[in-house]
Amino acid sequence: MDFAMSAKAADYHERLSAFMTEFVFPAEASYEEYRRAAGPDDHTVPPIIEELKKVAKERGLWNLFLPAESGLTNLEYAQLAELTGWSMEIAPEATNCAAPDTGNMETLHLFANEEQRKQWLEPLLAGEIRSAFAMTEPAVASSDARNIETTILRDGDDYIINGRKWWITGAADPRCKIMIVMGRTNPDAASHQQQSMILVPTDTPGVDIQRSLPVFGWQDQHGHCEIVFDNVRVPASNLLHEEGSGFAIAQARLGPGRIHHCMRAIGAAERALALMVARVQKRVAFGRPLSEQGVVRESIAKSRNEIDQTRLLCHKAAWTIDQHGNKSKEAQLLVAQIKAVAPQVACNVIDRAIQVHGGMGICDDVPLARLYAWHRAMRLFDGPDEVHMRTIARAELGKEKSAFAAAVCGQSDKAVTG
Known part of the structure; x- marks a missing residue:
């Protein structure tokens, strides 16, 4: 088990460190000034972010999180992601490594068909749009995803979605164009095969973004939203992978x-x-x-x-x-x-x-x-x-006892019973 930084990671580390000190940290004041002037209800991105994205692309510091794009291992990326954590509001997005887009891009990379990849993954990888992941619900304990009540029901060539989600990160951002929504397609299936995921464009009729929730009083630029899905109809081709694979x-x-x-x-x-x-x-x-x-x-x-x-x-x-x-x-x-x-x-x-x-x-x-x-x-x-x-x-x-554990625990049992 070797955690030493590889030559490739060291090169990225040096270039990313320079990007952080030369561009990201100096941009923080501009970012904050824009956000204060815009106010908590304005979720447009500060212009400095788009400027930083151009620099990151030019320097090859783009999509580092995805091995298929960067060629980095998870260990190599860990050593780089730590650097971006120093400026959590700016650096991850400037390098196109911000949640929830990273998770959504990985999902599309693994499970989307060619048409879905072309329509949604490619613009996300290019940093042209942003996305959201709609799983958590206010009415149930969503830490157990079996509780999720949102329905995704087949109707001919479409699916109809009904439910309420909240803490949907990124949905308030005007650049957010697509959501991955998790809901129940078959309540009669086995407990881990009832849920599916489906792609829902944010401008679909029936998608009602009701509010952006503050975190300890702060409104993030990208927003954490409560959303009602009221008879939202999308083509059946928007389903990710297959029914029951949620x-x-x-x-x-x-x-x-x-x-x-x-x-x-x-x-x-x-x-x-x-x-x-x-x-x-x-x-x-x-x-x-x-x-x-x-x-x-x-x-x-x-x-x-x-x-x-x-x-x-x-x-x-x-x-x-x-x-x-x-x-x-x-x-x-x-x-x-x-x-x-x-x-x-x-x-x-x-x-x-x-x-x-x-x-x-x-x-x-x-x-x-x-x-x-x-x-x-x-x-x-x-x-x-x-x-x-x-x-x-x-x-x-549930672990099987090691020889040492069996020996010492056996001695303890003898002492108690004998």
Whole structure:
């Protein structure tokens, strides 16, 4: 198991680092200025994003997430995605590596037919449009996708869709042209064969985007929407793969998506730690710099330990996917582990950084409050912590005992009974 950066990844890493320092970080002020002036209800993209996309394309820093496009392994991409996590609102989209488009592009790459690829995948890969993934519903616990109530019913040459979804990321963006919608096509089938996925253009009659939901009071540029599907009619040819394949598609989509989020979370934690270190070296309290206070040093040390541990686990998960595939039990368990660990670690580090910044930490003068809000939300989306912890515990309980475990547990049993 070798996590050393390959020559190819090192080249990308150098070029992406230069892009971040020369273009992305300097663009953050322009991005924020545009968003403030536009107001929370305006979801048009700040022009600086399109400018950055042109530069990224010119520098070959485009679609890095998709092995079929970039030729990068998951491990190689992990080392790059971390860099983009330092500027989570700008860098992922500037390189066409932003959710939910990445997951949707992977889904279309794996399951779409030629016509669907041409119509939707090609413009997404080119960065000409954006997309959304409609799975979560307000009326049911969508962490168990078997609960999903939206119906996708065949009617001649069409499907008719009815239901209500929410937290549909990206749907408020005027560039969002297509949604992948998950719903029930056959309630009488086996529990994991009732759901299907279908392509729904956002301008289809009956698609009612009712509101964009704020995250801890912030409205993201791309929006997180509540949508009603009221007798939405689309051609049967819009179905992805085949009826009853919704769960299989979701697993293929969510596995890489989860680990991509974790990769970027490490970058966000690194930024928070860098801000923490800079702050404590400048501020004086009780006659000494904060950096000389024992409690502050402990916060810095804990943060470094947690980040490095998380990175190793993330790289192990990426390496395992490369070696055994996304559907292997080993990979699925490791993805569950990193999804439970990375958001919590990011929250821990960001919270410590907020604490040493005092009042500044909870306002918009530094990005810490927004970073915290996003990564606290990350403990819910793509499966809440509890679901992943359940997966991890179930795997541990179902493991065959090693020779050592059998020996020591046997001794304990004898001691209790004898």
